Amino acid sequence: MDWLSDPGYWASRLVFTRGLAAIYLIAFVAALRQFRPLIGTHGMLPVPRHLARTQFRRAPSLFHLHWSDRFFAAVCWTGIAGSAAAVLGLIDRLPLWAWMAEWAMLWVLYLSIVNVGQTWYGFGWESLLLEAGFLAIWLGPADVAPPVLVLWLLRWLLFRLEFGAGLIKLRGDPCWRDLTCLHYHHETQPMPNPASRWFHRLSPRIHRLEALANHATQLVVVWGLLLPQPVATAAAVVVIVTQGYLVISGNFAWLNWLTLVLATSVVDGRVWEAVLPVQRPPELGAPVWHQVLVLVVTTGLLALSWRPARNLFSRRQVMNASFDPLHLVNTYGAFGSVTRTRYEVVVEGTDDPDPGPGSVWREYEFRGKPGDVHRRPPQVAPYHLRLDWMMWFVGIDPRYGGRWLPQFLRLLLEGDRATLRLLRSSPFPPGSPPTHVRVRLFRYRFSTPEERRGAGAWWVRTPAGVLVDPVSLDQLGAG
Incomplete structure (x- = not known):
């Protein structure tokens, strides 16, 4: 079953998992610092009230088993410690089963938070982190050849994320079709950053080019992600550059950062090996039991992909929706409409x-x-x-x-x-x-x-x- 793994993506997996762990770390720190007034026992939307009217099967969470502010903080601290260990590479030499358990723990902990977070956790990048985090469980540590099927599932996630965002714009506000949305967006976006005023002051011609480049990336270039190398790498680099542009022009939490990290998994591993001080282990294996498990998981995720895929091509496309309580396969999109004032x-x-x-x-x-x-x-x-x-x-x-x-x-x-x-x-x-x-x-x-x-x-x-x-x-x- 060697065809189910590809050692050539060893460095790509390394870059992706380190970046994903960093996003997890930020997410757990934000949860720890903000939860008491937002969803704590005496907060604005207390978790105990939410749990009293929500069944476990509709929103699985550890907090159905026990709730206290102190226990929530312990969950956050555990997530912080686990994600920091992954960022530092301390888990890369673990046995395969222990490495999978570490990533599964991070996923379960953050899923537990999101599923009791209510309004405060209704943002699309929460589901995006959970979907990417679930896929990371199956990638394997440093001495395991990256599974091809999981690499393709990451491409599928990135494609849905970008293509869905492009379609929702094209179907939504007319200003995306006449290329004038960026006349307003830099000023009216949720949270401008230090450079947003400069971007807003660019000429109308530049704003039209920004909108056109957005359409070209999200509606055309993304199809290259599904093609063989080196086309896939070229498409991923375009996504990385456009996400970097969004990073420097606004504050969108970790949405753009995580999208960029996802794109790194598509880049040919030889590119990363050429630019980073990393060396691929001489022997990379993949146990049969792990390959079988990946096959089973892939089959299940493809079955769950039907509704998000159908949503992409629906005239009533919805943004940022989860079709299962575990947030395994979701639909994404942003700024289908742009406020003018x-x-x-x-x-x-x-x-x-x-x-x-x-x-x-x-x-x-x-x-x-x-x-x-x-x-x-x-x-x-x-x-x-x-x-x-x-x-x-x-x-x-x-x-x-x-x-x-x-x-x-x-x-x-x-x-x-x-x-x-x-x-x-x-x-x-x-x-x-x-x-x-x-x-x-x-x-x-x-x-x-x-x-x-x-x-x-x-x-x-x-x-x-x-x-x-x-x-x-x-x-x-x-x-």
Whole structure:
């Protein structure tokens, strides 16, 4: 059964698994740092309430067996230790069964988190990490020849990811068809980074070329991923370059980074061996039991691929959906529509016991999303600021905050320390929370060069309304 393995991809597997482990590490760190105010026992969307109404078979998770904030933290720390060991290559010399157990552990732990994460874990890159992580289980350690079928499943995943994103754009917003979406996108994307303003200021001709290059990559070049070498490597390099472009122009958590990592698995191993200080072991084997197991897994994943494949060619294509509770084969896509105007949610508080026209309102500053117009947009990706992202959605439609936004305001009024740690700064000293908070909506746009030179501002904002009138803790009630 030697035809089921390909030693030539030894270095490709090395690059892919190290990169995937790094993404796992970031994901577990983000979960540990943010879970208490988001989904903790006393958070905005508490896990215990979710577990009470969710069956295990619909959302498998270790937390169905036991829940406590301390146990969740232990799961995160275990994931951090395991993924750090994989990043450092400490597991590469393990026996095959132990190496598989290590990657399976990472997958089970993160699946357990995603399946209780609710709104905060509804992003497409969560399922993408789980699907890629499941495939990594079967790749094998350093002394095992990489299985051909798993390498092709990785190509299939990358193809669905890119082609699905291209189709959803072509079927969605007309601005993708007339090549004008990038006139707006760099300014209105969820979380701009330090370079986004520069990209926004590029000429309309360059913006049209950006959109055209996106279509060419996601709708044409991706077919090369399914062809023999060296065509597949050339297509993968194009994907890597385009993802790098997205990395430097915006903050999309680990979506672009993980897509780039997936593309490294398609690159011919001889390329990596030529540019990296690595040496392939002289003997690479593959036990029969492992090859049989890979055959079984591949058969199951191909069967599960039917619905995602059908979705690609459906007129009612959906984005970022999982068709099974284990997130084994999913559908992806982003920015099927592009907003033309940027609206930002601004949360303010006052210590006035009876707010009126003369009250002084002070603004909370978030870590990543725009607030202070003089603050340069920060670089946060591949880290994921979940609250900041959801605030962007609330700016588009307040209904996105229907379940958790009142609880967020209640925690601010209580001066909850864990919630305040989600923010960059609070205008109120520790132990002295505001008496009232309110939520306002502002229209934001990047400053012109003249405005930037004059006032030193990155943004210009104008009031656009009030989402939540002044509210006190008594009015919100207990959590």
